[in-house]
């Protein structure tokens with residue numbers, strides 16, 4: 001109930017009620033997009049969006065840039081660690 | 094699936110654990126005097142157990158599992174009210190599957206269904222609305238529960254019902270709100286928490302601002318976190334880093350989902366439909382001021398509490414239950430006197446055993462600690478003897 005599942009918007013079903021079909025792990029479900037549309041991002045623009053679905057409502061658009069940034073940061077952390085290790089190894093030689 | 098596998102990468106997890114280890118040494122925390130970090134949300138508790146995150150962390154970090162599972166904290170009296178509603182002949186009682194096994198004082202919803210009550214499992218409140226359209230001669234009551242994560246969905250469903258002028262749809266509203274609950278935890282005298290991992294999906298709705306008081310007034314670091322193993326490790330790292338650097342801020346690890354201001358459409362719908370209750374009773378924690386949510390009088394025709402009479406009793410938790418102590422972190426689940434014996438996921442006595450997000454169920458299902466194994470094998474022996 002609280003966890004939410006990522007899915008991709010594939011088709012608008014009802015413009016007035018802001019309903020769309022979202023593909024979640026290969027299954028298509030009717031989902032309300034009411035919480036993620038605004039003037040800047042109208043209903044029609046949602047096709048192809050990755051969204052997080054909770055109890056039949058898309059509650060957030062998944063921001064791909066931010067996801068990539070987080071992962072990059074974690075990878076850099078690993079690089080830095082490797083350098084420090086290499087440094088301390090060469091020092092101890 | 095989008096950004097699920099990426100956030101489970103074991104190599105990246107190792108980096109984070111190494112960073113956490115070196116910070117913990119720097120802080121000087123030890124197994125005897127560990128840093129106590131609370132993950133508030135049951136979804137986080139679930140991931141922590143599923144992936145054995147506790148065992149990966151240095152012993153100088155102790156995770157305290159918070160009360161953030163809305164199914165688990167529902168008190169018996171409210172379950173009895175559900176049963177009273179569900180057993181009315183004109184009623185179709187629609188509920189999420191998670192809530193079917195929460196024990197009432199006599200039985201749960203699953204048993205009521207077996208005895209003939211018309212209880213339907215739904216995935217979304219919109220499914221309950223559809224039941225109302227299709228069954229005009231019946232009364233459809235949707236059992237609304239959850240923290241802020243699920244509140245926009247029920248609020249929007251009520252607004253939709255109002256727009257369509259549906260007369261046979263109502264909510265039995267058991268929503269609870271996060272901030273007063275965190276406050277109650279921080280004010281509890283037996284608590285000694287050094288930092289928080291804040292609920293990601295509640296934050297997705299409410300934004301960062303409501304958590305500022307934790308950093309500003311209580312001077313505790315708090316990090317909004319996603320639900321994959323790397324999210325949680327990174328959030329713990331950020332909490333520990335703040336402690337090491339003697340800072341306390343609201344940080345947002347879950348930027349791919351949580352926007353600073355939350356979800357404006359959801360918040361607007363919630364403000365239109367809901368208001369705070371004076372008090373709400375929690376299983377294991379007692380009454381917490383302003384922690385419950387009810388429907389505003391403008392929408393009273395969609396409020397099951399307004400439209401139907403129900404027992405509305407305050408029923409004390411079973412005396413053997415020690416859920417309160419577990420929730421406050423003063424004992425570990427396996428130290429509860431009935432853990433694994435009278436209280437198991439199949440026959441839950443206490444709240445924390447009910448859903449897979451409860452701390453006791455998580456320990457029982459995934460915890461391969463010696464104490465947990467002992468409790469389980471005791472149970473197996475006693476069932477084979479009887």
Ligand code: SF4
Pocket residue numbers: 413414415416417419426429430431432433436437442443444445446447453
């Ligand atoms: S074992 Fe059962 S009664 Fe004991 S604390 Fe856990 S959920 Fe509560």
